[in-house]
Amino acid sequence: MQRLSRGARRGTSRAVTPAATPPEIFDRTRRRLRRDRAAPGFAGFDFIRAWMLDGIAERLDAVRREFRDVLDLGSFDGAFVPPPGANLTRIDAGARFAAVSGGVQADEDRPHSPEGAYDLVVSAGVLDSVNDLPGALALIRRSLRPDGLFMGAFLGGSTLATLRSVMLEAEGDRPAARVHPQVDVRAAGDLLVRAGFALPVADVETLEVRYASLFDLVRDLRGMGATSLLRDPAPLTRSAVARAAQAFATRADGEGRTSERFDAIFVTGWAPDPSQPKPARRGSASASLADALRPKP
Incomplete structure (x- = not known):
C-alpha cells in the first residue's frame, strides 16, 4: 500500500435533504460486531482515522480558548488527545473500542449525553455509518453548552x-x-444548519491510496471496521468477486x-x-461593490 496525495477542494454536488423519519439504512447489530472484530488489530489499519484526527487537531489549534469538558464521540482505540487539563468522556458503538478507550458504549444517533454537558465535542470516522445523521448532529448540538464547539470528520463525497x-x-x-451512500460537503453544511449550529463550516480533503489488488483494499476496510453495513445485503457470488478483482487490476x-x-x-x-x-x-456596507471593483487611477 502506498499513499499518493492529500489535497483539499470545495464540494460542488447538489445537497440532498434527508427524510424527516430516516430509514434504518445500516444494520446496528452488525455495526457493533464489526467494530468489535476490528478492535484488536486496529492499530495496523488506523491511517484514515489518524488522518482525520490530524485535520481536526490543525483546526483546533486555531481556536484560542480553553475547553474544560470534552466528548470523544466514536472513540475507536482512544487515539484522540484532548486539550491539556480537560475532562474527557469517550463513547463508542462497539463494546471493545469503548472498553479499550476507557469509555462507554452507545450509538451516536441515540441519546447518549446530558444536555449542556460539554464545551467541545470531537467525532472522527463514525458519522458516515449512523442511520440518523441529522439526529446525531442534533444530539451533539444538545450536549454542548452555549458557545460550545463541535469538530467532526467522516468519509463522504x-x-x-x-x-x-468495479462492483457495478x-x-x-x-x-x-x-x-455506503455518501454525504457531500454541501449537504454536510446544510445539516449543521438544520441541527442548530452557528457559524457552520464544512470542507473536504482527499487522500488517494494505491493498492496492489482489490483484496488489499478489502483487507484495509475490514481492519478499520469500514466494510458494508447495509441492511439485507444481496449475496455476492464468487464469479462477481473474480470479475471485480479483474476490473480493479485493469485500472x-x-x-x-x-x-x-x-x-x-x-x-x-x-x-x-x-x-x-x-x-x-443587509445594506449596511459603507462602500459599493462597483466602487470596489473600479480600476484605480
Missing part, C-alpha cells in the same frame, strides 16, 4: 469511487448496493497499483450564544 465502479462493472445489468498504473479515493468531510459548528459575531445587516 467520492469515497471508494474505484470500488463502486462486475455485477452487470443487476448491480446491488455495495458501498492499475505502470507499477501494478490501483488508486482508491477517500474523501474526509470536515465539519465545524458552534452552539449558539449571544457573544458570537453576527452577519452584517
